[in-house]
Amino acid sequence: MRQLSEKEILNHASEIAEQGYSIMEGVIDDEFRIQVLNELERLESVRPGGDIPPGPFTGFVTRRWFDLLNDADIWQQVAIHSGVMSVLPHVLGDDFLLSTMGSAVIGPGEESQMLHVDDGVYQFPRPHPNLVCNTMWALSDFTHENGATLVVPESNNWDHDPVLGEDYKTISLEMPAGSIAFVVGTCYHGAGANTTDKIRWALTINYCNGSMRQQENLMLGINPERMMTFPEELQNILGFKLCKGAGHIFASDPRQELINRYGEGSVEDEYLKQRNKLHSKRIKKEVDYSPE
């Protein structure tokens, strides 16, 4: 992956602070991008249609796969993309965590998503420090027509969350395949409508301030023995280190106790053999992911 210069890192950080978003172009190598697309095709074959039932907020023809760190190893590399890892400390502080990883594969005919803020999940009054930063991975070109993410520039600096039914002036985050856009958790945004006959291929990889609860229950969802085989950088953002004293075991850094208990770990996890078989049961459950 292309390494960002210090100047680029600071530019992205200041754009995020000023306008709520910033686009990094040319940061996903083509080979890697194709591997991720192939992995999404594989997910379609084992968990067809995505991991959640169709719904007004998450979409009717949008495929969202979750719990990706229990799938192919490539997701471990996605989570610690070097450009993302170099900019996020300037947005969320040094102890930021991975919060949730998902796909956002928008099919033809999908309507635009309700504008929302990603840190709405915490219900904290604004203004507040940055709690969340999303990264939108363009695996295919993002255009206004195919549903590029819509943002309301500078809304990150407003003192309230979006009001339902209000008409906001949005722009489309148009970017070529291979780009990643940061969208800070206070910025009003949502997926655009896909009016084309082609799929918009994307990932949404979301990070949070180290003092916040992760949105996806990564520490319970992944077998600790399996986590021991992950790169250290990924272990850190899953919660293998302290954040200002929080997250300890025996009042110490948790990593040592995990090493004592699980050693080098193992990629074997018996449950993963049946996980995909439960897919159809899982998606029949009516889960409402819409913000309250």
Ligand SMILES: O=C(O)CCC(=O)C(=O)O
């Ligand atoms: O897919 C997009 O462009 C935005 C996704 C998003 O904001 C969400 O799913 O919460």
